Structures are given as C-alpha cells and as structure tokens.
Amino acid sequence: MKSLAELEAIKNRMKNQVGMRKDDDTNTTRIVVGMATCGIAAGARPVLNALVEEVGKRNLAHVTVAQTGCIGMCKFEPIIEVMAPGKEKVTYIKMTPEKAIKVISEHIVNGRVCNEFTIGAEQE
C-alpha cells in the first residue's frame, strides 16, 4: 500500500537529480494537449496521461507536457501540438494513447515527424 512517506522518498531522490524539468528552458520541447469539452469527449485524457507516463518512463528531462483549451478544430480531436525549439509547430490530430507514444519515440526522441498523424495527411 502506497503512503505519503513513499512520496517523500521520491522527492528526495528527485531533488538530487540534476536537470530537473524547467518550463522556461529554451531547450525545452513542449507538447500541448487540447483539453476543452470537445477534446475530453473525444478521448484527450488518456492521450495526455500516456504522454506524461512515457515522458516519465524515458526520463526526458527537456520535454514538458501541458494542457490547453480548445484548439479550434473540434472534429479532429484529440489534438496535440509539438513545439520544439527552433522548429515549426507540428499539429497531430485524432490521437490515441498508442499514437501519442509513437509521437514520443519517433518525433521527440528520434526527430522524425510522424507525417501520417498530422493534419496535412488528413486533408490529402
């Protein structure tokens, strides 16, 4: 059974780690998930949680996952946006937890945009 004492131990471990995540870091890649009513209804919550879990698992210190309101294309929800420093923003649509994990491994880690999930692919 988990207790808050365990949380204290995790905190102490993390405090000693160098390079804790900082949102203001110019090296940071930001992943943003649309979490308005339309996004939530379409399945944004498990997408967000898959992203957070994967970033934690892979210990990606320069990646943050944030939430935003309506991105304005409700029929394409769940939508995520990836903003890497010095790169153009990439918008992924109709996300699932599985696709989101692929975005982490392909795009975030290996630097290859997953074109098949972008809005451009949908409109072709």
Add this chain to the structure above:
Amino acid sequence: MLEISLHVLDIVNNSVKAGADLIGITICEDKQQNLLSIDITDNGCGMDEAFLRSVTDPFKTTRTTRKVGMGLSLFKSAAEATGGSLSIASEKGKGTSVHVRFVYDHIDRQPLGDMAQTITTVLSGNPSIDFLYRHTVDGKEFLLDTHEIRQILGDVELSQPEIIVWLVDYITEGLQEISQSA
C-alpha cells in the same frame, strides 16, 4: 462522455477558467441511498443571477460550431437521464458550486470511470491551484489534499511526470481500498 469522471474533469476546468485557487471535488457513492453525488466547489469569479439561470438551460447554448454541447448541459442531461439532477449555486465574486446527483443503480448511469486520471490531470495542469479531493464509498473515505502533498514536495513540482505517475497509483489504490466491501 463515456465516463462521469470525464464530466468531472470538464467541470473542474470551468473552475480553473474562473480563476479559482481552491477547488473542492467531492464524490459520494452511497449504495444504501442509491445515490452517486458529485460536488465541485470553487472560489473563482462566480456568475450573476441572470447568467446562472441561462447556463443550466441546455437550449440556451449559443454554440453552433460543435456537435458536443456545452459542458454543464451535457452533465445535466447525463444526470437527468438517470432520474438525477444538476444544480448550481454561484455568487459573483465569491465562487461557484455545482451539485450533481445520479441514481446509482439506474441502467443509463455511466460508470464513474477513472477518477485517478481525472484528479492527476487537473493537478498536473494547475500548479498554483489547491485541490481538495474527497471520495467516500458507503462511508469509507479517501482524501487527497494538494496542500499537504505540496508541503511534502517542497520545491519539487507536483507536475513532474514521476510524481504524477506515482499519484495515479496512489489514488487508484486508495479508491480500491474504500471500494472493497467489508
């Protein structure tokens, strides 16, 4: 919405948008009274009386761009489909509380769903808001107070993925424990 916990997430986001810095989320599962009740209370900007009257009327929605209606009316119709209700009390400048009742064993009641994911989602997205999550099942209680959590964490941010992943497990276990029948 497939789960009640998704409505909760959506309604808590209203409180966030209203500028609250303290949000209470209370879930009460009472099988003896055949009642599932949900209370979301905030100290945000509130609504005036005229607005409040129109906001609970699902036909007053001005939105035409979405097939998904507004959050409050969606939640209201989900509750009413079970014979339950949604009511809102609000005072401009003071805050708002949304009170929802579902008939527990009604066939059209959605499952409560994954409250651990809903709670950690709102916690991780809102580092400067305090949340008080209280969940009871037939009198047994689970309580999560972010004020207490943040005191433990000190300057380690709650929104760090490692912390969030731990919190999901912590809440999931806590809810499992209170849900076990004696």
